[in-house]
Every structure is written in structure tokens, then in C-alpha cells.
Amino acid sequence: MTVSAAPVVKVGDEAPDFELRALDGRQVRLSHYRGKKTVLFMWASW
Amino acid sequence: MDAQGPDKALPFLRRANCEFTTVVDEENLLGQLYGVKAIPNGYLIDEAGVVRYKKLSGFDIRRAETASIVESWARATAIDESLLETEAAPGAEHSEANAHFRAGLNLYRDGNVEEAVAQWRRGVDLEPDNYIIRKQIWAVQNPDRFYSGDVDFAWQKKQMAQGL
Numbered sequence: 132m133t134v135s136a137a138p139v140v141k142v143g144d145e146a147p148d149f150e151l152r153a154l155d156g157r158q159v160r161l162s163h164y165r166g167k168k169t170v171l172f173m174w175a176s177w
Numbered sequence: 178m179d180a181q182g183p184d185k186a187l188p189f190l191r192r193a194n195c196e197f198t199t200v201v202d203e204e205n206l207l208g209q210l211y212g213v214k215a216i217p218n219g220y221l222i223d224e225a226g227v228v229r230y231k232k233l234s235g236f237d238i239r240r241a242e243t244a245s246i247v248e249s250w251a252r253a254t255a256i257d258e259s260l261l262e263t264e265a266a267p268g269a270e271h272s273e274a275n276a277h278f279r280a281g282l283n284l285y286r287d288g289n290v291e292e293a294v295a296q297w298r299r300g301v302d303l304e305p306d307n308y309i310i311r312k313q314i315w316a317v318q319n320p321d322r323f324y325s326g327d328v329d330f331a332w333q334k335k336q337m338a339q340g341l
Binding site for chain 2: 138139140141142143144145146147148149151152153154159161162164165166167168169170171172173174175176177
């Protein structure tokens with residue numbers, strides 16, 4: 132198990148890109164939204 | 178962000194009648210990538226992919242403060258600097274807690290629920306304020322408090338009061 136300091140994404144940083152699956156099955160990358168203003172909202176049903 | 182997968186999110190989304198794209202983060206990728214330990218969080222990202230505003234916990238569109246920030250963001254380019262928050266970087270325990278989260282996730286997927294919970298418990302011992310991990314334990318052990326209709330937040334408060 133490797134242990135290292137975790138990143139914290141700050142205002143002014145580039146938002147780290149990621150790819151996750153949408154509920155309709157398609158793959159979505161954050162970078163798809165370049166050129167548009169984006170709201171990244173993290174929530175849970177719990 | 179639910180280790181138990183997209184099926185758990187779907188009923189809530191249908192009720193909310195969402196128009197925005199929702200993706201499922203079963204492995205807490207964003208928790209690890211963005212260094213977050215709880216939700217709900219909001220990041221406003223500009224056209225170049227740069228974070229211009231963030232709010233950890235309490236980012237709730239039903240709150241007037243959140244709604245007005247998102248609205249003015251959509252219409253203009255400037256964010257009121259006084260709204261920006263500073264915070265300390267998470268330490269090494271965040272990575273270690275997430276390593277236990279991932280180990281627990283693999284065990285859970287193999288059907289070893291007790292061992293999965295034991296791993297998640299170790300993650301929470303390292304980071305007591307990591308509610309992303311803590312709630313996986315609660316949800317797996319008490320599905321009726323989460324997935325049978327409304328989430329039972331009064332029950333969660335009791336859990337927290339008892340340090341569970």
C-alpha cells in the first residue's frame with residue numbers, strides 16, 4: 132500500500148480530468164466540457 | 178458516489194427529474210482525485226478547465242447562497258473573491274484511508290461484506306471526518322435507512338452522536 136500526500140484541488144488549478152459512466156451507459160469525460168462553463172456537483176443518495 | 182453502484186442512484190434521479198448529466202462514481206475516484214471527504218460539493222469550472230470557485234459540503238441549490246452563485250457564474254465571468262474559501266491540504270492519512278476504501282470495495286464486489294466493512298472501518302479510523310467512507314458502512318449495514326424511500330437523516334445524526 133503506497134502512501135503519499137493527496138492532492139487538494141484549489142481555485143486556480145486545472146480541474147483534474149476523469150472519465151466515468153453515465154446512467155445511460157455512455158462514457159463521459161470532464162474534458163468534453165472544455166469551451167463551456169461547467170458545474171461539477173458531487174452528491175450521493177445517502 | 179456509492180460503492181453499491183448506479184442502481185442505488187436511479188430512483189432518486191427519477192424523482193428529481195434531472196436534466197444534467199449524471200455519472201456514477203462507484204470507486205470514489207473523485208474523492209481521491211479532488212481530495213474530498215464528504216458531499217455535497219460544487220466546483221465551478223471555466224471554459225479553459227480551470228476551477229474558479231469551490232464549495233465543500235453545503236453546496237445545495239435549494240440554498241439561496243448556492244443558487245445565486247451558480248446563477249451569477251452562468252451569466253458573468255467574475256466570482257466574488259470574498260466567497261472563496263481556503264483550506265489545508267489533506268495529509269497522507271487521506272491516501273491511506275482511500276487505500277482501505279479501495280480494498281474494501283474489492284472485497285465487497287467479491288461478496289466478502291464483513292471484510293469489506295472492516296477495511297472501511299479502518300479508513301474511517303484514519304479519517305473520522307471522511308463521510309464518503311463512513312456512509313458506505315452505514316448503507317451496507319442498514320439498507321432500509323437509505324434505499325427504502327427517503328434517506329433517514331435523523332438516524333444518521335444518532336449514529337454520529339454515538340460515534341458509529
